[in-house]
Amino acid sequence: MxxxxxxxxxxxxxxxxxxxxxxxxxxxxxxxxxxxxxxxxxxxxxxxxxxxxxxxxxxxxxxxxxxxxxxxxxxxxxxxxxxxxxxxxxxxxxxxxxxxxxxxxxxxMNFYKKQIRIALRNCGFINPENINEYVARDGYTALGKVITEMTPEDCIDIIKQSGLRGRGGGGFPTGLKWEITNKVESAEKYVVCNADEGDPGAFMDRSILEGDPHSVLEAMAICGYCIEASVGLIYIRAEYPLAIQRLKIAIEQARDLGVIGDNIFGTEFSFDVEIRYGAGAFVCGEETSLIQSMEGLRGEPTVKPPFPSVKGYMGKPTNVNNVETFANVPVIINKGAAWFASIGTEKSKGTKVFALAGKINNVGLIEVPMGTTLREVIFDIGGGIKDGRKFKSVQTGGPSGGCLTEKHLDVPIDYDNLLESGSMMGSGGMIVMDEDDCMVSVAKFYLDFTVEESCGKCAPCRIGNKRLYEILDKITKGKAQFEDLDNLRNLANVIKDTSLCGLGQTSPNPVLSTMDNFPEEYLAHVHQGKCPAKQCKALKEYVINAETCVGCTLCSRVCPVNAITGDKKQPHLINAQLCIKCGACFAKCKFGAISIQ
Amino acid sequence: MTKIKLADSKVTELKQVCAKFDNQKNELINILHGAQELFGYLPAEVQEIIAQQLSVDVAHVYGVVTFYSFFSMSPKGEHPISVCMGTACYVRGAEKVLDEFKRILNVKIGETTPDGKFSVSSLRCVGACGLAPVVTVGSKVYGRVTIEEVQQIINEYQ
Structure with a gap:
C-alpha cells in the first residue's frame, strides 16, 4: 500500500x-x-x-x-x-x-469542545467505502473477542451493565432486549436494524450509515451471536440513496474479508446481512409496523404483546435496534461496560447524537454526553440564536416530542428528564426556534405531519388527529372560540390514552406542550385574533408607513402580484385585497417602512 | 381514468423484476421499487401485472402502493421540484418558498404542469438542514433558497 x-x-x-x-x-x-x-x-x-x-x-x-x-x-x-x-x-x-x-x-472550536464522539467516532475520520480503514481503528476486534472468548450470556451481561438504552426514542434497555430474545427458544431468529429515520429534521442515523457503516454491521453480528440468529436485516428508507450505496459496499467488503458470512473467524458462528427498503412511511419506524413492511405488507402496527422479541419477522423472535444503538455496541465491548457507564447520568448512560437545526448559528450533527444541558447545546455548541434574535423554544423528539422553553434550558438532557419536562428524547432531532416562530403554527405543522403519516388502523389516531388539526387551523385563522381550547386539550388526552401504537400515543405532544408552555399565545389568537409572532397569514397585514417610505419603488417591483402602487419618491401603498402576504416587500425594504400588523 | 397500453418489452421487463424476487408476495415492496424505477410511476396496469405474477389480489397491491408515499400513481414532471418541509426548513421559511413555486407554476402539491415540464411536491427532510430551506430539482440541490430566487430556479429549466 x-x-x-x-x-x-x-x-x-x-x-x-x-x-x-x-x-x-x-x-x-x-x-x-x-x-x-x-x-x-x-x-x-x-x-x-x-x-x-x-x-x-x-x-x-x-x-x-x-x-x-x-x-x-x-x-x-x-x-x-x-x-x-x-x-x-x-x-x-x-x-x-x-x-x-x-x-x-x-x-x-466551541462547536466541538463539549462533544464526546462514541457513536460518531469514525465519522469524518475514515473512508466509509474502505473496510481496511475501519479495521485500522479497531474495527471488528469486538466481534472477534465476543465470538471467540465469550458466551452469549457474557456479552449480554456487558451490554446490560453498560446501561445502554435504545437510541431510537423509547429508551428500552438494550441488554435486556437481547436477553429476552436470547431466552426465546426458536431455530430461526432475526436481528433487525431500524434505519427508517423518518423524523423531519433529523439525520443522525443516516450520517452514521454514510460515515461508518461497518460499526453497524459489526454490532449486528455481535447481536446475532448473542441471540443466536444467523440473519440480519437492515430496514432503510429508500430516500437515503447514499447510505444504501455505502451499506451495500460495506456488506460486500465485510463478506470478502470474512467478518460476516459463514464460520466467522473460524468458529461455528455464521451471520449474514441483507438490506430491506422502506418506502416513505413514518409509522414504519415503529417496530411492529416495520416488521409488517418487511413482509411486504402495509406498515400497520400490531398489538403488543406479543413483542417482536417473541414473535416478529415471519413470526420468529426478532431483535430490533436502531442504528445509533448498534453503533455504540462495538466500543462498549472494546472499552468495557464500566467505561461506558461512567459517562452520562444515573439512568441514561453514554452519549446521544442530536441533529441540531433551525434558527441556530451552528447547524450540525453533534454528540454529547447524557446530562449535558440544553443551554450548553444551544448556546455553547450551537453558538446561540441566528441573527442575534431571542431564543424562544427548542423542540426535541420530532412529531412525538414537545416544545421546551427558557425555563427548561438548564435541565440535564436524558430520557427521564425530557419526559418529565413534557417532551421526549426521540431519535435526536433538535429544532431551535426564535421569537419569530408562532407556537400554534408549529403545533399545526406537526399535526399536519401526523395526519399525513397516520396509518389509519385505529380510530383515535386516524380521526382524532385530523380533528386536532382542524381546531389548530381554526385558531391560526382567528376563527376559534374559547371552548375550542378545551376541546383541543381533551381530545389530545384521549388520543394519547387510546391510540394503538407509539405514533398515536405521542402525536398530541406538540399540542399539549405548546399549550402548557405558551398559553398566552393560544389566548392571543383566540381572544384578540392576533398572532404575537406575526406568522399566521390570516391574522397579519402588511402596511407601509407613509412617513418612512421614500418611494424607492423596490417593494412594488418585488411584489409578485403587483399589489403595491405609488409614484417614484412618493409613499407607496399596499392593496390588502390583492396582497398574498408573501413578505417579499418586507424583506426587501431597506428603510424599515413596512410593518406587519 | 383512461387505460394506457404498456409496451410489450416493458411488460417483459416487469415480469423479470417479479421473477428476480421469485414472485414472492412478501417481496412486494422490493418489486414495486423495481417497477417504479422501470416506469417512473406505478399506473393501475402495472399493478395488475404484478398482482397476477405474485398471485395476489390487485386490491392488495393497490393497498400497499397507496400506503407508502414513495410510490406514485401519476407520472412526475420532466423536472420534479421538491421543497423540503422538514422542521428545520419549515422554521426557516420553506412554506413561503413552496407557496411561491405553486403560485408561479399554478399547480397544487403533487400536480404536474400541463406541459409536463414541472411537478411540485414537498418532501420530509433531505438532511441538508445546514442549507435550509432546501429545494431539489431532479438531483440538483438548491440551498438557502429565498422567495426571489424561485423564479430564477424555474428559469434555469425553461
Missing part, C-alpha cells in the same frame, strides 16, 4: 455533497495530479464531520487543519499553498465569532 504524507479529508455526507462536495473532491484530485503529488497526497471522501453549517468541510492530515465553506475554486490554492508551501489558507479557516480570530484545529 502506498504511504501518503498528506491526506485531504473531504466530507462526503449528504449535506456537504449538496453544496458541491463531490466537485471539490474532483478539483482537489486534479490539483494533486497537476503538481505530480499522487504518491504523496491522498484525497479521501469521509463521512460527516457534523459541522454542516460551515460545510463543505475539508480537513488536512497530519496537521488537522480544518477548512470551512470550501468552494471548488479553492481546491488549487489548498494544494499549492497548504501542501506545497506549507502555509495555511487563512481565509478558509473557521472564524471564532467571539473575537474574530481564526481557529485551525477543530478541537479548539
Amino acid at each position: 502506498a504511504k501518503f504524507k498528506n491526506h485531504i479529508l473531504v466530507c462526503a455526507g449528504t449535506g456537504c455533497r449538496a453544496s458541491e462536495g463531490e466537485e471539490i473532491v474532483q478539483e482537489l484530485k486534479t490539483a494533486v495530479s497537476q503538481n505530480q503529488l499522487e504518491n504523496e497526497v491522498q484525497v479521501v471522501r469521509t463521512g460527516c464531520f457534523g459541522f454542516c453549517e460551515k460545510g463543505p468541510i475539508v480537513k488536512m492530515i497530519p496537521d488537522n487543519t480544518f477548512y470551512t465553506q470550501v468552494k471548488t475554486a479553492d481546491a488549487k490554492e489548498i494544494v499549492e499553498e497548504h501542501i506545497i508551501k506549507g502555509r495555511q489558507v487563512q481565509r478558509l479557516l473557521y472564524e471564532n465569532p467571539e473575537d474574530a480570530t481564526r481557529i485551525s484545529d477543530s478541537k479548539h
